[in-house]
Amino acid sequence: MSDTKKVFVLGMARSGYEAAKLLASKGYNVIVNDAKTEQNVEQVKELQSLGIKIVLGSHPDDLFDNTFEMIVKNPGISNNHKYVEKAREFNVPVINEMELAFRYFPIGVTIIGVTGSNGKTTTTSIIYDILKKASKSVFFMGNIGYPVCSFVSQLKDKDIAVMEVSDHQLCNVIDFKTNISVLTNLSEAHLDFHGSYDIYKNMKKRIFNHHTKSDIAILNLDDKELLSLTDNIESTKKYFSSSSSNKLSCSIIDGYICYNNDKIIALDEVKIKGRHNYENAMAAIAVVKELGVDNNVIVSVLKTFGGVEHRIEYVKTINNIDFYNDSKATNITSTQKALSSFxxxxILLLGGLDRGHSFAELKDYLINVKLIVAYGESKFRINDFAMEYGIPCKVVDSLEDATEIAYSSSSEGYVVLLSPACASWDQFKDFEVRGNMYKEYVNKL
Known part of the structure; x- marks a missing residue:
C-alpha cells in the first residue's frame, strides 16, 4: 500500500477510531466523517494530533471524491449511503475495519470466525475462555465490541484470533479469510438492512470465503437451511447437533456432550442451560478440538461459564420476583429461546425499533407469559399481536415505564424478562446501553 494515498473513514464509533489510528500509523492521509457531532472528545483530540482530519455533523456532498484509495465503512452504515454509491461509480473499494486489520495481520495467526443469527457471542466467548484456560496465546475481538484493528500491533506468529463476525461486517470484506469458521444457525434478521432474507443468508456464507480443504467449517446439522446454504463450500465440514449422533464431531448421547462419540461432560454439569446453549457449547468444543485442547480444560470452563452479559442475564430477585436481561435478543428467534428457558x-418486556417484522412466530412460546408490556416504536403492533392471540398487554412509551409496570403487575414466583425481539436504536445507542439501563431501572425498584 502506498503511503501517499488517501483513505476515507465513514463513521467514527469504536471501529472508525481504531481504523483511523491504524491507517495513520501506516502513513495514510485520513479523513474521518460522521453525521453525529457528539463524539468521545479525547478520541477526537488524539486523532487530530495524528494529523487526521475529522468532519462531524453532516456528510457534505463534496467531501468524498475519486481521489481516495478506499472507504473504511462502519458496519452499521447502509450500503446505500451516498458515499458508498459514489465509491461504486469511482471503482473505489468499500471495506470495513475487520478487512483492513486482516491485511496487516502477521503471517501465522490462526483466525477463528463465528457467525450466525443467534449464539455468536456465547459461542465466541466459550471458545476464547477454553483456549485461554489451555494457555494458548489468544485474542478476543470483532463484533463483540473490540475492533480488530486495535489488536494488529499486538499479534504475532502462532497467535489465535477469536472473532465474532456479524452479517454487517461480512458485507464489506474482500480478502478476509478464517482458518476455522462457525455458522451457528440461520433465521430471518436485519432484513431492513439487507433488503431480503436471501441477501442476508449469502452475507453469512461469506464467513467461508477463500476456504480450501485445509480450512474447517463447523456447522449446525439440525439447521436444514444452513446445510443447503453451505452445500457447495470448499471447507472441510465438521458438525454439531443436539438431536442426532450420527457421524458427528459433537453431539448429545445419553445426557452427555460427546466428541467423536467420546463423553466430554454431562449436561447437568454445564452451567448454562437450554438446548441453544448446549449447541453453542458443542460448536465451541468442535473448534477447540481442532486445536488439540484436552477434555479436562473444556470441562473446567463449561462447569463455570455463566453466560454473556445481556443474554438471558440474571439481574436480581426482588420479593421473590426474578429479573432477567436479554437485551441482546434483537430478533424473534432470540426471544423464542429466552422464553423457552423459563x-x-x-412478564415479557417487548419492543424497540420497528423493522416491520411479524411477531406471530412468538405465539407458540407464550404458554407461561401472563402479560406483555410493549414499549418503544413497535409498541402498537405488539399490542395488536397480543390482542390477536389473547395475551394481556400493557402499552407504555419507555423501557423504564415498562420495567415499573412489569414489577407492579407481577407476583411472587414470577419472572420479569426483557427480551425485546427488536433492535434498540429507536431509544438507545445499542443493545448494551439498553441492557445496562434496564439493570439500572431494576436496581431502583
Whole structure:
C-alpha cells in the first residue's frame, strides 16, 4: 500500500477510531466523517494530533471524491449511503475495519470466525475462555465490541484470533479469510438492512470465503437451511447437533456432550442451560478440538461459564420476583429461546425499533407469559399481536415505564424478562446501553 494515498473513514464509533489510528500509523492521509457531532472528545483530540482530519455533523456532498484509495465503512452504515454509491461509480473499494486489520495481520495467526443469527457471542466467548484456560496465546475481538484493528500491533506468529463476525461486517470484506469458521444457525434478521432474507443468508456464507480443504467449517446439522446454504463450500465440514449422533464431531448421547462419540461432560454439569446453549457449547468444543485442547480444560470452563452479559442475564430477585436481561435478543428467534428457558409465570418486556417484522412466530412460546408490556416504536403492533392471540398487554412509551409496570403487575414466583425481539436504536445507542439501563431501572425498584 502506498503511503501517499488517501483513505476515507465513514463513521467514527469504536471501529472508525481504531481504523483511523491504524491507517495513520501506516502513513495514510485520513479523513474521518460522521453525521453525529457528539463524539468521545479525547478520541477526537488524539486523532487530530495524528494529523487526521475529522468532519462531524453532516456528510457534505463534496467531501468524498475519486481521489481516495478506499472507504473504511462502519458496519452499521447502509450500503446505500451516498458515499458508498459514489465509491461504486469511482471503482473505489468499500471495506470495513475487520478487512483492513486482516491485511496487516502477521503471517501465522490462526483466525477463528463465528457467525450466525443467534449464539455468536456465547459461542465466541466459550471458545476464547477454553483456549485461554489451555494457555494458548489468544485474542478476543470483532463484533463483540473490540475492533480488530486495535489488536494488529499486538499479534504475532502462532497467535489465535477469536472473532465474532456479524452479517454487517461480512458485507464489506474482500480478502478476509478464517482458518476455522462457525455458522451457528440461520433465521430471518436485519432484513431492513439487507433488503431480503436471501441477501442476508449469502452475507453469512461469506464467513467461508477463500476456504480450501485445509480450512474447517463447523456447522449446525439440525439447521436444514444452513446445510443447503453451505452445500457447495470448499471447507472441510465438521458438525454439531443436539438431536442426532450420527457421524458427528459433537453431539448429545445419553445426557452427555460427546466428541467423536467420546463423553466430554454431562449436561447437568454445564452451567448454562437450554438446548441453544448446549449447541453453542458443542460448536465451541468442535473448534477447540481442532486445536488439540484436552477434555479436562473444556470441562473446567463449561462447569463455570455463566453466560454473556445481556443474554438471558440474571439481574436480581426482588420479593421473590426474578429479573432477567436479554437485551441482546434483537430478533424473534432470540426471544423464542429466552422464553423457552423459563417454566415460571413470565412478564415479557417487548419492543424497540420497528423493522416491520411479524411477531406471530412468538405465539407458540407464550404458554407461561401472563402479560406483555410493549414499549418503544413497535409498541402498537405488539399490542395488536397480543390482542390477536389473547395475551394481556400493557402499552407504555419507555423501557423504564415498562420495567415499573412489569414489577407492579407481577407476583411472587414470577419472572420479569426483557427480551425485546427488536433492535434498540429507536431509544438507545445499542443493545448494551439498553441492557445496562434496564439493570439500572431494576436496581431502583
Amino acid at each position: 417454566a415460571k409465570p413470565t
